[in-house]
Amino acid sequence: MPELTHEVFNQPEPLVDTNLFETNRALRDALRFNAPDLDMAPLQALGALAGSGDMQAHARLANTHTPELRTHDRFGRRIDEVEFHPSYHALMSAAVQAGLHGTPWAGGTSAHVLRAAGFMLFTELEPSILCPISMTYAVTPALRSNAGVFRDWAPKLTSRGYDPRLVPFARKSGVTMGMGMTEKQGGSDVRANTTRAEPRGSDDWGPRYAVTGHKWFFSAPMCDAFLVLAQTASGLSCLFLPRVLPDGSRNAILIQRLKDKLGNKANASSEVEFHEATAWLVGEEGRGVPQILEMGTMTRLDCALGTSGLMRQALSLAMNHTQQRMAFGKRLVEQPLMRNVLADLAIESEAATALALRLARAFDRRGDAHEAAMARLLTPIAKFWICKRGSHFAQEAMECLGGNGYVEEGGEGIMARIYREMPLNSIWEGAGNIMALDLLRALRKADAAAALAQELAPAKGAHPALDRLAASLPTRVEAMATEMEARRLAQDVALAVQAALLHQTAPAAVFDAFCASRIAGDWGQAFGTLSSRTDFDTILQRAQPH
Known part of the structure; x- marks a missing residue:
């Protein structure tokens, strides 16, 4: 008997075997x-x-x-x-x-x-x-604080060899590291941690401790070693804790369970108990929080990079679908409202890419005073704003695919995986409030206003709305007596920097549409509400995934 009573047509081919770099x-x-x-x-x-x-x-x-x-x-x-x-x-x-x-x-x-x-x-x-x-x-640069390790x-x-075996590090071609910071009672407030570390002498790796306690989020448990926080006689300290000890015995890390998460399914996140696990001090005893904050800067960069990558993937899937799918006598990409939605998503994706890579540049030039200041400013705003936009972006891109985007199978099923992944980067490594407060602290430093002004200077005069926003930022920082408007400030600093970057890296059509919508207010409350004066052809052509 035949399997179908009809011919299958008007179903888009999946986006596969495409060079993601060449098309971006x-x-x-x-x-x-x-x-x-x-x-x-x-x-x-x-x-x-x-x-x-x-x-x-x-x-x-x-x-x-x-x-x-x-x-x-x-x-x-x-x-x-x-x-x-x-x-x-x-x-x-x-x-x-x-x-x-x-x-x-x-x-x-x-x-x-x-x-x-x-x-x-x-x-x-x-x-x-x-x-x-x-x-x-x-974690890698943090280990410099323990010369032996x-x-x-x-x-x-730094090796390019992947070796998943659970054996002593000396026998491995390459190793990976994880972290264990948060506990049940504290979450982001790591100073509330109760895990304790007792001195146990010293060796080639420096002061050695026995760690007892728990971690509520321990990622990722199959790594070869971890940096953990524990209370010592001098306060919260940072410790290096390997899975397998140098003598080949397994450390006293008991995995209680793996987290059942909304997304991020291929990664194992866990809850663990330490029963006098052996660890070595990294940095000064009692100075664990500054050590962790330094590492947090780098993981927050990756949150911004990761969300930017997911935005690009979601946009590409939406473009691929709408270029092939027919509805009401036209390809979806030819329908005016769909063009508006896709162009709006393309602008958001490009702005995220520009900001995330600009932050990465600051990491390459840490010896430069301006770049060091920008790393301090851009880290919280990139983490806050790009990641905040991710979930809304994914929902709108999924809607471009209709029901096909909501299912979990086939090439277009990737969109459901993206949607479940999107909230993670906003929550992980410091949620929105923490990032907004971090930016406020950075902006109140003496050199911050000058660094931000220098960063925005190349776009001065390019758009009146951007000029007005840039001029208002220093005054708003000075006048902010409480933290109540810190999120709005983080949003506006992010938009100003993104606009300045787009002025230098993107076609005028992208820059003008970004400023008109995100800064001048010629925009609605959802994606797909760009002005009819927008140069949709240029924006959509630039965003093609093929």
């Missing part, structure tokens, strides 16, 4: 602006890999066959291991080989910008496995 004009232009001497060949190769059908299959399988906790072996011995599908390891291997973890700390021209662009491209393929990749990036571990943290 906004990313390429932002790279030319931030790192004009950068060798683009590695990104060309990564773009082809990340857009390939084979790697997309790995992404689907890693999210379908999620991590499983094995607390005991069949003989009843405690093992505390997390089992992953082979596709997870294929993705991790690709990310490590691309140098998206600790590699930039080994040096190189515009190494952080190169890594940032690669991180965005890989996010389009599969974001959740990038959690341990991001933490390895953030850094001497032994740094070469393997």
Whole structure:
């Protein structure tokens, strides 16, 4: 008997085997602006890999066959291991080989910008496995505060070899690192932590401690070592805690359960207990919070990069669908209202890309006073604003696909995975209020206003609404007696910086539409409400995913 009573037609072909780098004009232009001497060949190769059908299959399988906790072996011995599908390891291997973890700390021209662009491209393929990749990036420089650990571990943290075996680090070609900061009672208020660390002498890695307590979020438990916070005699301290001790024995880390999360399914996040686990001090005893804040700066960069990558992926899927799907006698992309929605999404995506890569440039030039100031300012606004826009963006992009976007199967099922992933970067590593307050503290420093003015200067006179906004920002900081309007300030600083960057990296059509809508107020309360005077043709042509 025939399987169908009808012919299947008007169903778009999936977006597959496309070079994600070559088709991303906004990313390429932002790279030319931030790192004009950068060798683009590695990104060309990564773009082809990340857009390939084979790697997309790995992404689907890693999210379908999620991590499983094995607390005991069949003989009843405690093992505390997390089992992953082979596709997870294929993705991790690709990310490590691309140098998206600790590699930039080994040096190189515009190494952080190169890594940032690669991180965005890989996010389009599969974001959740990038959690341990991001933490390895953030933790590596912090280990300099323990000379012995850094001497032994740094070469393997910057290695491009992925080795998932649970064996002593000396036998591995490469290692990854995670973090354990928050506890049940404190969350972001890590000073409320109760986990304690008792001195146990000293060795080649410095002061050694026995750690007892718990972590409510311990990511990712299969990493080779972790930086954790614990209370010592001098206060909250930062400690290096490996899974396997140098003598080959397993450390006393008991995995209680894996988190059942909304998204981020391929990544294992856990709750753990420490039973006199062995750890070594990193930095000064009692100075754990400043140590963690330094790492937080880098993971917050990755939150902005990751959301920017997800925006681009969602936009590409929406464009791919609407270019092929027919409705009411036209392709969807030819329908006026759909053109407005897609152009609005394209503007948002490009602005996010421009801001995230500009922040990465600041990491490459930390010795420059202006760049150091901009790293302090741009980190909270990029994390706050880009990540805040992500969920709304994903919902609108999903709507472009209709019901096909809401299902969990096939090429367009990727959109549902994006939607579930989007809230994560806004919550993780400091939610919106923390970022807005961080920006307020940064802006109140003496050199902040001058640094921001210098950053906005190239766009002075380009649009009257931007000029008015830029002129108002210093006065608003001075007049803000309470924290009540800190979120609005973070939003407006982000918009001003994004506009200034688009003026330097994007066509006039993109810059003008961004300023008219986001700053001048010629916009509605949802995507797809751009003015009819917008140059839709130029914006949509620029955003093509093919």
